[in-house]
Amino acid sequence: MKRSHTTPTPKKITAQSVTEGVGHEEESGLRRILIPVLIAAVLCTAIPTALIAAGYREPVRMAVNTVLTPVRSVISGIGDGVRDIAAYITEFDALKAENERLRAQLATMEDKIREAELTLEENAFLEEFLELKENHDDYRFLKCEIVAAEETGYKRTLTLNAGAGEGAAVGYPVITASGIVGRITEVGTNWAKAEPITELSSSVGAYVERTGAMGVAEGSYLCRDAGQLLLSYLEQDADITVGDRVRTSGVNSYYPRGLLIGEVTEVRIDPATSEKTAVITPTSDLSDLRDVMILTDFAIYDTSGTGDAEEDAERAGD
Numbered sequence: 001m002k003r004s005h006t007t008p009t010p011k012k013i014t015a016q017s018v019t020e021g022v023g024h025e026e027e028s029g030l031r032r033i034l035i036p037v038l039i040a041a042v043l044c045t046a047i048p049t050a051l052i053a054a055g056y057r058e059p060v061r062m063a064v065n066t067v068l069t070p071v072r073s074v075i076s077g078i079g080d081g082v083r084d085i086a087a088y089i090t091e092f093d094a095l096k097a098e099n100e101r102l103r104a105q106l107a108t109m110e111d112k113i114r115e116a117e118l119t120l121e122e123n124a125f126l127e128e129f130l131e132l133k134e135n136h137d138d139y140r141f142l143k144c145e146i147v148a149a150e151e152t153g154y155k156r157t158l159t160l161n162a163g164a165g166e167g168a169a170v171g172y173p174v175i176t177a178s179g180i181v182g183r184i185t186e187v188g189t190n191w192a193k194a195e196p197i198t199e200l201s202s203s204v205g206a207y208v209e210r211t212g213a214m215g216v217a218e219g220s221y222l223c224r225d226a227g228q229l230l231l232s233y234l235e236q237d238a239d240i241t242v243g244d245r246v247r248t249s250g251v252n253s254y255y256p257r258g259l260l261i262g263e264v265t266e267v268r269i270d271p272a273t274s275e276k277t278a279v280i281t282p283t284s285d286l287s288d289l290r291d292v293m294i295l296t297d298f299a300i301y302d303t304s305g306t307g308d309a310e311e312d313a314e315r316a317g318d
Contacts, residue, residue, distance in 0.1 A: 128177030129293065136256070140297035142167055144192075146289050154224075155201075158182065158194040162294060168192045171254050173295040179260035179283035180204070180248065181292055192294075196286050197261065198229050205249035206231060206261055213238040215278075217246060217261050223279050227286055228265070231278040238276055240267055246280050256298040 133139060144162035151157075162168050164187050174181040174194045182202065186193035195202055203218035213234060220230040231246060244264040250257030266279040 132177060136258070136298065138297070138299040139256075139295060142294040142296050143291070144168075144294060145291055156196055156199060157185075158196060158289075160184075160192045160194060160292070160294070161190070163188045163190045163192050165189045167296050168294050169296075173255050173259070173298075174292050175259060175295060176284045176289065176292055178285075179262060180255065181284050181286065181289065183254050184294065197282060198224055198227055198286060200224065202229070204255055204261070205251040205253045206246050207249045208238070208240050208264075209245040209247050211239040211244075213240050214249060217280055227282070229262070229280050229282070231264070231280050234276045234278065236274055236276055240264060240276070240278055242267060244278075245283075246278075256295070 129141065133141075142162055144160045144166070146158050147161045148159035149156065150159070158174070158181070160168070160174070168184060168187050170184050170187055172184045174183060180197050182194045182196040182199070184192045185195045197204065197217070198219050200219040200221065203216055205214075206217040207214050215231045215234045215238070217229050217231050220232075223230060231240075234240065242264055246261045246264065248255040248257060248259040248261060260283050262280040262282040264278045265281045268277045268279070269275070270277075
């Protein structure tokens with residue numbers, strides 16, 4: 001006996017049926033969510049209202065407060081947090097403004113302190129020249145600074161920040177209270193070039209302060225690199241020793257008499273010629289100078305006794 005086998009007819013699926021099915025499923029899900037919510041909302045409104053109408057106002061109030069208190073605490077905490085943040089921002093802005101004010105005040109105080117320090121330094125520098133001025137009332141000074149030191153080949157030049165506009169001229173001596181620095185060789189409106197006394201082209205009449213022995217202090221290849229100069233043309237029997245101070249003689253010189261040149265650090269005698277020379281270390285540290293003075297006027301030492309002071313004066317101003 002044969003069993004009849006019936007093949008189920010496949011259900012036809014279309015885009016419309018899929019869309020409708022999805023729509024029905026979503027609508028059903030929304031209903032399942034919304035209905036309980038609506039019921040709960042109605043109950044939350046209706047029940048308290050009915051209880052209040054029935055005379056249970058106080059229990060309802062207590063219950064509402066019990067439910068709402070945590071919520072109120074959370075809201076209050078949020079409000080306090082917002083107020084704290086606002087207060088912090090306000091305080092931060094105030095502290096920032098105060099910090100900027102203090103910074104500006106500190107910068108002003110630092111400027112005043114620096115000005116005071118510069119004034120003290122300048123006063124100390126000027127005080128060093130008081131004794132020199134007291135001993136030489138004919139001296140006229142022009143204060144300036146060394147703003148650059150250039151060295152090309154075997155020549156070193158100092159640049160000063162004062163020139164013809166301030167009264168400087170070629171040939172004027174440049175000094176410190178400790179001694180000679182050099183002399184001006186070139187001048188502009190507001191600048192001047194000076195040749196240090198240790199340069200090979202520099203020479204100045206000199207004498208030993210202790211004994212009066214005469215010679216010529218001049219730049220030399222033998223000691224220039226060490227920042228020194230040589231005292232030459234000494235008599236063979238000249239009384240000179242290490243530690244003696246050497247000053248300008250003012251004879252046939254751009255420099256007035258009596259300016260300190262330096263101290264003797266070595267005495268040499270040539271074994272072949274018996275010529276005596278001495279090495280002089282300048283008392284002005286030429287490697288570390290900033291503030292200097294230009295001698296703009298001084299009395300000329302006249303050695304001729306025949307009225308050649310005018311000629312010497314012209315030489316000092318050349």
